[in-house]
Amino acid sequence: MEEPMEGIEETSISGKLKKILKEILRMEISNGRHTKAVFKPKRSDIIRKKEKYLDSLARLITKEEGESEEEESKEARDICVAVCQVEVDGKKKLLIANNLEEPKGPKEFLPLLQKFANAEVENQSKVFTRLFELSVNNSFAIIQRTSGENRWKNTGSIKGKKINELKKEIISYSRRVKNKSLIDKQKKESLEKIFKWSLDSSEEMKRENISDSSNWELLVPIDDLNIIINAIKDRSLGQELIEIIKIGDFKYIMGKKDEHAEMKIVNWLLEKGQKGKYYIGISKLTCSPCWAVIENINKDESKGLLLNARGTHGATYGENWEIPANIEEYGESLIDVFESKLPHEKPKESTSEVQITGVTQSDLFTAKELAGQTYASTSAARK
Numbered sequence: 147m148e149e150p151m152e153g154i155e156e157t158s159i160s161g162k163l164k165k166i167l168k169e170i171l172r173m174e175i176s177n178g179r180h181t182k183a184v185f186k187p188k189r190s191d192i193i194r195k196k197e198k199y200l201d202s203l204a205r206l207i208t209k210e211e212g213e214s215e216e217e218e219s220k221e222a223r224d225i226c227v228a229v230c231q232v233e234v235d236g237k238k239k240l241l242i243a244n245n246l247e248e249p250k251g252p253k254e255f256l257p258l259l260q261k262f263a264n265a266e267v268e269n270q271s272k273v274f275t276r277l278f279e280l281s282v283n284n285s286f287a288i289i290q291r292t293s294g295e296n297r298w299k300n301t302g303s304i305k306g307k308k309i310n311e312l313k314k315e316i317i318s319y320s321r322r323v324k325n326k327s328l329i330d331k332q333k334k335e336s337l338e339k340i341f342k343w344s345l346d347s348s349e350e351m352k353r354e355n356i357s358d359s360s361n362w363e364l365l366v367p368i369d370d371l372n373i374i375i376n377a378i379k380d381r382s383l384g385q386e387l388i389e390i391i392k393i394g395d396f397k398y399i400m401g402k403k404d405e406h407a408e409m410k411i412v413n414w415l416l417e418k419g420q421k422g423k424y425y426i427g428i429s430k431l432t433c434s435p436c437w438a439v440i441e442n443i444n445k446d447e448s449k450g451l452l453l454n455a456r457g458t459h460g461a462t463y464g465e466n467w468e469i470p471a472n473i474e475e476y477g478e479s480l481i482d483v484f485e486s487k488l489p490h491e492k493p494k495e496s497t498s499e500v501q502i503t504g505v506t507q508s509d510l511f512t513a514k515e516l517a518g519q520t521y522a523s524t525s526a527a528r529k
């Protein structure tokens with residue numbers, strides 16, 4: 147039996163891409179941290195308000211953490227979520243995807259949003275409380291994720307005092323919910339505190355014009371909930387999207403792990419032969435391979451698609467980028483794009499562009515001949 151060859155040439159598009167992306171990731175990591183992006187980060191210039199709502203919605207319905215350790219290991223959370231409003235056979239739908247096999251948070255949040263949109267005013271607060279609990283879970287996950295990075299340093303100033311109180315309350319509430327040591331009344335009181343303090347903190351942040359947002363990240367899930375709920379109530383979310391939510395026309399896209407959320411949406415649009423302009427709402431800025439795919443499709447007139455999203459952070463995730471089936475035709479061009487960013491082997495200069503075989507005995511002049519040659523060429527030049 148033949149031994150497999152060492153360093154065998156990777157031939158599949160997906161394999162070649164993974165190999166290049168792995169090398170690019172290595173370039174992006176410095177001091178053990180992934181802080182660099184090989185591609186220039188970009189933001190889309192024109193995003194309409196309706197499109198910004200899609201970004202808020204995508205972020206809101208992202209489940210940041212599984213309820214238990216066992217769930218965590220089963221990947222009971224979303225790393226990123228993407229949403230897109232489409233019309234198929236005259237029917238409007240909301241496409242939803244994440245980068246795992248199936249969306250998690252969206253399946254908890256969206257039915258509740260549907261309930262909220264359909265509820266009589268007097269029943270809305272009960273549904274809102276359930277949604278608020280999910281958002282607080284996400285805040286808690288963000289606190290846990292960021293506290294390890296020592297980003298909660300108390301500056302000693304009045305700034306951030308409210309946010310620290312809020313943080314403590316969210317931690318205490320979440321731990322007691324996990325231990326099941328909260329009676330309903332305590333749970334209600336704690337949630338009311340968190341709600342009030344998060345509004346106060348938002349106010350403080352605006353008033354003090356705090357631009358360093360890392361200490362305030364935990365407010366984002368609660369903020370997004372308020373944005374979406376208010377936009378449903380005052381109908382600024384848009385008639386079409388509100389109708390989709392009320393009817394519950396949600397299309398959860400399944401797929402492979404590591405096919406990124408926005409790529410699952412693009413793959414679906416290509417599969418159905420959809421044409422026209424689409425804005426993809428994303429919970430996080432896209433990575434550079436996803437952005438490169440979007441740019442490629444926009445250049446390909448045969449597809450009749452014009453895609454947009456809010457921007458890219460320009461970085462890659464190495465091998466953790468799977469190319470969905472309908473996107474594979476752009477694989478070669480992606481390989482070119484990424485290959486051009488790799489450092490290349492610097493070629494050694496040969497002594498002569500003409501003669502690459504090297505100096506041989508028969509070609510050598512004697513010193514005298516050489517002097518004559520030099521003299522001859524100099525005198526020839528004088529003529």
Ligand SMILES: [Zn+2]
Pocket residue numbers: 406432433434435436437
């Ligand atoms: Zn991506």
